Amino acid sequence: MHKDTAADLAIALAGCVVAVAVSSARMSTDGASYAAVLAMAVVAGASIGMIRRGGAAVIALVGVVLSVLLAVTAYLVPYPANSPQVLLLITLAVLAHRGPWRLWVPVGAAGLAATAVNLAEQAGTARGVWPIVPVLLTGFPMLAGLALRPDLPRDGAARRILLDLLLAGCGVTFMLFDASSWLQEPGTGAAGWLVVAGGATAGLVRRLPGPALALQAALLVLMDVLTPPAADSMQVMPLVTLGVFAMGASWPWTAAAYALTTGVTALNVVNRSWPEVTVSRVAALLVMVAAPIAIGRYAAARRSAAQMRAAMAEEARRLSEARLRADRLAERERIARDVHDIVAHHVGAMVLRASAARYAEASGPVGEALSDIRATGHQALQDLRGLLDVLRDPGTLGHLPVADPGDVVADVVMDAVERMNAAGLSVELRMDSGVERTPLVARASAARIVQEGLTNVLKHAGPGASASVGLSVSGGALRVEVLSAPGPGGHADDALTALPSSGRGVAGMRERAQALGGDLFSGPDDSGGWRLAATLPLPAGRSREEPREGGRLAPHHEGEA
Numbered sequence: 001m002h003k004d005t006a007a008d009l010a011i012a013l014a015g016c017v018v019a020v021a022v023s024s025a026r027m028s029t030d031g032a033s034y035a036a037v038l039a040m041a042v043v044a045g046a047s048i049g050m051i052r053r054g055g056a057a058v059i060a061l062v063g064v065v066l067s068v069l070l071a072v073t074a075y076l077v078p079y080p081a082n083s084p085q086v087l088l089l090i091t092l093a094v095l096a097h098r099g100p101w102r103l104w105v106p107v108g109a110a111g112l113a114a115t116a117v118n119l120a121e122q123a124g125t126a127r128g129v130w131p132i133v134p135v136l137l138t139g140f141p142m143l144a145g146l147a148l149r150p151d152l153p154r155d156g157a158a159r160r161i162l163l164d165l166l167l168a169g170c171g172v173t174f175m176l177f178d179a180s181s182w183l184q185e186p187g188t189g190a191a192g193w194l195v196v197a198g199g200a201t202a203g204l205v206r207r208l209p210g211p212a213l214a215l216q217a218a219l220l221v222l223m224d225v226l227t228p229p230a231a232d233s234m235q236v237m238p239l240v241t242l243g244v245f246a247m248g249a250s251w252p253w254t255a256a257a258y259a260l261t262t263g264v265t266a267l268n269v270v271n272r273s274w275p276e277v278t279v280s281r282v283a284a285l286l287v288m289v290a291a292p293i294a295i296g297r298y299a300a301a302r303r304s305a306a307q308m309r310a311a312m313a314e315e316a317r318r319l320s321e322a323r324l325r326a327d328r329l330a331e332r333e334r335i336a337r338d339v340h341d342i343v344a345h346h347v348g349a350m351v352l353r354a355s356a357a358r359y360a361e362a363s364g365p366v367g368e369a370l371s372d373i374r375a376t377g378h379q380a381l382q383d384l385r386g387l388l389d390v391l392r393d394p395g396t397l398g399h400l401p402v403a404d405p406g407d408v409v410a411d412v413v414m415d416a417v418e419r420m421n422a423a424g425l426s427v428e429l430r431m432d433s434g435v436e437r438t439p440l441v442a443r444a445s446a447a448r449i450v451q452e453g454l455t456n457v458l459k460h461a462g463p464g465a466s467a468s469v470g471l472s473v474s475g476g477a478l479r480v481e482v483l484s485a486p487g488p489g490g491h492a493d494d495a496l497t498a499l500p501s502s503g504r505g506v507a508g509m510r511e512r513a514q515a516l517g518g519d520l521f522s523g524p525d526d527s528g529g530w531r532l533a534a535t536l537p538l539p540a541g542r543s544r545e546e547p548r549e550g551g552r553l554a555p556h557h558e559g560e561a
Contacts, residue, residue, distance in 0.1 A: 012049025015087060016042050044069055044084040051091055056099030063091045063107040067114040074118045085118055089141045096145030104142065112138045132172065132196055140169050164203045171202025171237065178233040191227035194219065198234045201241075209245035213257055216241055217264045224268050231268050238264065243292030247300040254293060262289045343384060351377035372422055416451040417469070425458050426466040434473040442536045445512045446471060446480045449520070452505050453482035453532040461486055461530065476540060477518065482532040483525065509534065 047062045054062070066088040073084065092111050096104045116134040146152075147162040175195045198219045204212035216238045223231035242261045246254050266285060270277060354373040413429075420427045435443065450469055457467045461484045470481040506522045509532075513520040518536040525531040 008049045008052055011052055012046045014045075015048035016045030041084075044087050048087050048090065051094050056095065056103050059091060059095045059099060060103040060107045063088065063095055064110060066091055067107075067110040070111075070114040071117045074114075074120070085115065085137075088114070089138065092138060093141035093145040096142040097148055098145075104145075108138060108142050133176070136169055136173055136176075140166070140173070143169065160207070164206060167206060168200045168203025172196050172199035175199035175233050175237075179230060191223075191230045194223055194227065195230050195233060198223070198230070198237060201237065205241050205244050209241055210249070210253075210257070213238060213241045213245055213260070217260055220264045220268060235265065235268055239289065239292050242289070243296035243299075246293040246296030247303070258289060258293060262286065265289060347377055347380050347384070351381065368422065372419070413447045413450055416447075416454050420454045420458055420467070423458055425454070425461070427454065428466075428468040429471075430468065431471040432473055435471045435478065438473060438478050438538055442478045442516060442538060445516060445536055446478055446534070448512060449480050449509045449532075449534050450482060452509050453480075456505055456532075457482065457484040457530070473538070476538055478536040478538060480532075480534040480536070483529060484531075485527065485529040 044066055047065055050062055051059045066084045070084040070088055088111050092104070092108055095107055112134055115138050116131075119134055119137075143162055143166050147159060147166060152159045152162075175198055176192075179192070179195050198216065201212050201216050201219070204215070216234070220231055220234050220238060223234050238261050242257055245257050249257065262285065265288075269285070351374055354370045354377065357370050417427050417429055435446075450471075454467060454469070457465060461467070465484055465486055467482060467484040470479070470483075472479050506520075509522075510520040513534045513536060516536045518534060520532070520534040522532045523530070
């Protein structure tokens with residue numbers, strides 16, 4: 001048996017045991033009533049086994065079944081049906097915790113109605129405030145379930161309101177329980193509602209302890225005049241509120257609250273509980289009222305210490321992050337210095353030598369090559385200068401001049417084609433019109449793959465080689481293809497093979513393609529040349545970018561570059 005199924009069966013069995021045990025003390029000796037109550041207990045207990053793994057709809061169904069059982073059984077037996085009542089409260093709490101409001105609101109209303117029917121026979125207890133008892137009985141579990149919902153923000157307004165309502169309910173329940181002995185007497189209806197009002201002030205204690213204490217003091221004085229037994233039940237509320245108030249108030253305000261609480265407490269106890277005022281009784285009164293202040297101040301000190309420890313831990317974390325950032329910046333500075341000393345020196349020397357040779361009246365292809373070397377070197381130095389600025393201070397990245405991204409992609413493709421043509425490689429560019437509407441990230445990756453592919457053709461295909469570049473959109477993907485045919489020599493000459501190579505060109509292109517979920521192939525084709533093909537998937541259902549006016553790619557749909 002699966003362990004989850006075994007757990008569900010165990011919960012159902014436990015529910016049956018609880019239901020039968022709760023009902024057994026009141027089971028009638030009449031056979032029909034005994035069988036009805038026993039059957040009700042078994043059905044109610046078994047249904048509880050469905051709420052652990054069941055969805056919100058299943059839990060709601062269990063709540064409806066238990067509500068019906070509760071209401072029906074209330075008419076079959078001469079006492080409250082306690083077993084489905086207990087299980088119904090559990091079900092309502094779970095439903096409020098896990099289900100949507102469209103389910104727990106109507107099921108909660110059904111549970112409230114069934115509870116009211118079930119407790120109607122007990123209206124003699126707190127008869128004047130009897131309507132509030134079913135609300136408290138069913139509202140408590142549901143409020144607890146709502147307050148523990150994982151989808152509520154931890155410090156959100158909804159969770160805070162739910163906690164305040166729970167505190168108010170706790171206060172009302174405590175007051176009714178403490179006053180239950182005298183609320184059964186005739187003529188105590190108005191006093192019962194005063195008790196409910198006094199208990200409800202507990203909902204203000206957490207966020208408004210000062211106003212709550214003033215309101216409780218006024219109610220205590222009013223109860224002492226109108227219904228003295230209610231004042232005895234109310235006495236503990238100001239003491240609790242005073243402790244909470246002392247946690248956050250200054251000493252002068254705490255002293256004022258202490259004086260107020262001591263005064264109303266003395267009005268309540270003197271001449272009734274204490275017919276004679278003695279020194280010991282006065283001392284006991286002062287100590288009794290001071291005890292909540294001591295507890296509140298101690299709790300505030302513990303809370304302040306915990307907050308200080310948390311602040312120190314946060315400061316230590318920030319210092320650690322700042323130290324790590326400083327180490328990274330120092331490493332970036334070292335790398336920037338090394339790059340400047342090594343790369344910039346050699347590139348600068350190359351530019352100077354090319355410039356000197358160019359101004360030495362070099363002409364023809366040699367002059368064009370020198371001019372290209374000079375321009376490329378200048379561009380490399382500018383790019384290197386920007387890279388070094390970013391390495392030294394990453395914050396400067398946001399202040400660097402940025403060109404239009406689409407123009408950058410166009411520049412990469414066209415500059416690569418033009419440079420290859422200038423170097424003696426015949427390149428043909430074919431591009432579908434749909435390429436311009438693909439996402440920028442796909443176009444940028446395709447441009448870099450074209451650039452690297454043509455560089456490899458120039459390095460390895462040999463003199464007089466030709467290449468063709470194709471960019472197209474088909475099958476939901478941007479396809480890049482670079483085909484090269486060997487030159488007359490069939491291999492690269494010594495000058496070209498001497499070009500430095502990192503051996504990471506194809507691997508880098510493949511990583512670009514795989515980063516977008518695509519793939520890349522590089523290898524010989526049937527004609528004796530070399531084929532580089534990349535497939536870059538395009539997001540399904542995503543709108544494509546519109547063609548840009550003035551973009552450099554727009555006029556070059558097909559033909560020799």
